[in-house]
Amino acid sequence: MTQNLMISSTTIRAALIALAGSALMLSGCSKSDDAKSASAQAGSEFRNVSIGDPTYDNAYSKQAYNKAAEVTAEHAGSDAPYGEAAAVAQSLAKLGLATLSANEASAAETEAMHQSRIIRGHLSEWIAMNAVAKASTNFDISDDKAALEELIELRNNDVVQYTKRMDSLHEEIEAYRAQIADLDAKAQSERNESARFELQMTSVSATQAAQLAERVREHSLRADGFELESTRIQGIVGQLLPGAHEVELQVKKAKDQIDLLQLSIDELEQRVRDSKADSAQARANAEQARSAITSLVQKLEEYHESNVIPANESVISVIRQSIRAAGGATDNAKTSGSIAKASGQEQLARALSRQARGEAEMAMLYQSIMESGLSGSWESSMQSHETRRDELYAESQQSFQDAASSLRRVRVRGESGEALEAAAARLDLLGGVEPEPEYSEEYDSEETQYDDSESYEDSEFDSEAEDIDEEG
Numbered sequence: 001m002t003q004n005l006m007i008s009s010t011t012i013r014a015a016l017i018a019l020a021g022s023a024l025m026l027s028g029c030s031k032s033d034d035a036k037s038a039s040a041q042a043g044s045e046f047r048n049v050s051i052g053d054p055t056y057d058n059a060y061s062k063q064a065y066n067k068a069a070e071v072t073a074e075h076a077g078s079d080a081p082y083g084e085a086a087a088v089a090q091s092l093a094k095l096g097l098a099t100l101s102a103n104e105a106s107a108a109e110t111e112a113m114h115q116s117r118i119i120r121g122h123l124s125e126w127i128a129m130n131a132v133a134k135a136s137t138n139f140d141i142s143d144d145k146a147a148l149e150e151l152i153e154l155r156n157n158d159v160v161q162y163t164k165r166m167d168s169l170h171e172e173i174e175a176y177r178a179q180i181a182d183l184d185a186k187a188q189s190e191r192n193e194s195a196r197f198e199l200q201m202t203s204v205s206a207t208q209a210a211q212l213a214e215r216v217r218e219h220s221l222r223a224d225g226f227e228l229e230s231t232r233i234q235g236i237v238g239q240l241l242p243g244a245h246e247v248e249l250q251v252k253k254a255k256d257q258i259d260l261l262q263l264s265i266d267e268l269e270q271r272v273r274d275s276k277a278d279s280a281q282a283r284a285n286a287e288q289a290r291s292a293i294t295s296l297v298q299k300l301e302e303y304h305e306s307n308v309i310p311a312n313e314s315v316i317s318v319i320r321q322s323i324r325a326a327g328g329a330t331d332n333a334k335t336s337g338s339i340a341k342a343s344g345q346e347q348l349a350r351a352l353s354r355q356a357r358g359e360a361e362m363a364m365l366y367q368s369i370m371e372s373g374l375s376g377s378w379e380s381s382m383q384s385h386e387t388r389r390d391e392l393y394a395e396s397q398q399s400f401q402d403a404a405s406s407l408r409r410v411r412v413r414g415e416s417g418e419a420l421e422a423a424a425a426r427l428d429l430l431g432g433v434e435p436e437p438e439y440s441e442e443y444d445s446e447e448t449q450y451d452d453s454e455s456y457e458d459s460e461f462d463s464e465a466e467d468i469d470e471e472g
Contacts, residue, residue: 065093065094065096065097065100087325087326087327087337088325088326088336088337088340090322090325091322091323091325091326091337091340091341091344092322092340092343093322094318094319094321094322094325094344095318095319095322095340095343095344095347097318098315098318098319098322098344098347098351099347101311101314101315101318102315102347102351102354104311104314104315105308105311105312105314105315105351105354105355106354108307108308108311108312109308109312109354109355109357109358111303111307112300112303112304112307112308112358112361112362113358113361114243114246115296115299115300115303116300116361116362116365118246118296119293119296119297119300119365120365120368121250121253122289122292122293122296123289123293123368123369123372123374124154124155124158124254125253125257125285125289126286126289126290126293126372126374127151127372128151128154128155128257128261129282129283129285129286129289130282130283130286130373131147131148131151132148132151132260132261132264132278132282132285132286133279133282133283133286134147135147135148135264137275137276137279141268144268145265145268148261148264148265149265151261152258152261152262152265155254155257155258155261156258158250158254159251159254159255159258162247162250162251162254163251165247166244166247166248166251169240169243169244169247170244172240173237173240173241173244176233176236176237176240177237179230179233180230180233180234180237183226183227183229183230183233184226184227184230186222186223186226187222187223187224187226187227187230188223190219190220190222190223190226191219191220191223193215193219194215194216194219194220194223197212197213197215197216197219198212198216200212201213201216264278290374293369293374294376297365297369300362300365301381304358304362308355308358312351312354312355312358315351316348316351316352316355319344319347319348319351320344320348322340322344322347323341323344323345323348325340326338326340326341326344327341334409335410338406338407338409338410339406339407339410341406342403342404342406342407342427343403345399345400345402345403345406346399346400346403346427348399349396349397349399349400349403349427349430349431350396352392352393352395352396352399353392353393353396355392356389356392356393356396359385359386359388359389359392360385360389362381362385363382363385363386363389366378366379366381366382366385367382370382396431397430397431397432398431399431400427400428400430400431400432401427401428401431401432401433403424403427403431404424404425404427404428404431404433405424407420407421407423407424407427408420408421408424
């Protein structure tokens, strides 16, 4: 078990599989120990999630993790036999719940980014309309025309980008629809096979009928699996369609703006004579865009406050519970405890990084608005998100470093030890810690002078390695 944990120390799935045997690590204890029973039950729940039906949804996994957390809560970290195993089980159960909750946090961040992009679309519109308003008051036709042509080029670039995004979404949706059709066809085929065997049951012996019933069940289960997967993919398509529609609207809006700008060029002579009226209309359009930007930014902040932040804080809270629970395994299960703690700290670092990226996106949005020249108190909001971004990045780096430290507390030799150290070094690098420079050959002679001290350290290491082998 120890080797499996070390090789895949940064993946919750491998850690859960490894934990399945953790309830056996104190085999000399009393069979009536409640903590032992709780740990064994938690291990059973983890096995159900790890090697169960691939069509299980998140609700099933959440139920398993909650059950594992519930049965071990009373015994985690206690002095009772198997208390440490219960602590590790509690830690990994919380980590599993955090992994599931992370999907919701990620979805909230994605939605916030989608809203941000819509605001950027309105900002492009405001820039264009504001430029049109300024150009329409300028009687120098050559300058006006050059400015409009530049705006047309910008909007053409927007059309290209939006069109690529639209085509990509359409291709993705069509690919999913093809999968749905294929799954539905497979499901129907399995239903037909099930019905065919079911018809045969009426004309055979009881023994043969029992065999045919098993075949009917097999095909029915396969059909159920195909239909469940088809339903899941239909849900994905349902989520993609609104986004595709929004991108199509952005393409149409950009093209409409291009047409408007081109019309402005064609009618420059007329606009010279009627510049005041045109200026008033462009400014009205710009004002509409400005109003939309102000309203959408407020809605985005409200969504960020009421959805994004709580979703992230919920995930982070559960991960911190996982880390605290892992701290209860310091003796017989210290290897599993250290790896569970490292997994939790890495998950925490990644959750903080995701939240920091969201804050960075918000700060960049405000910076873009400020750079556009749109009036408003944008700077304070930008600085607020920048400050929070920097705090989260710093916390994330510290968590990566903590994860590396936890991995290094697992003392093993050979390939497993090297793999563990490599994983710790990668975590340190993510945490902003540069690797120590390698010693040059000129120090080799000095290193040989310390053979006696090294053998002493090795003897301690051998003792720890034996403990780990017993634990495994």
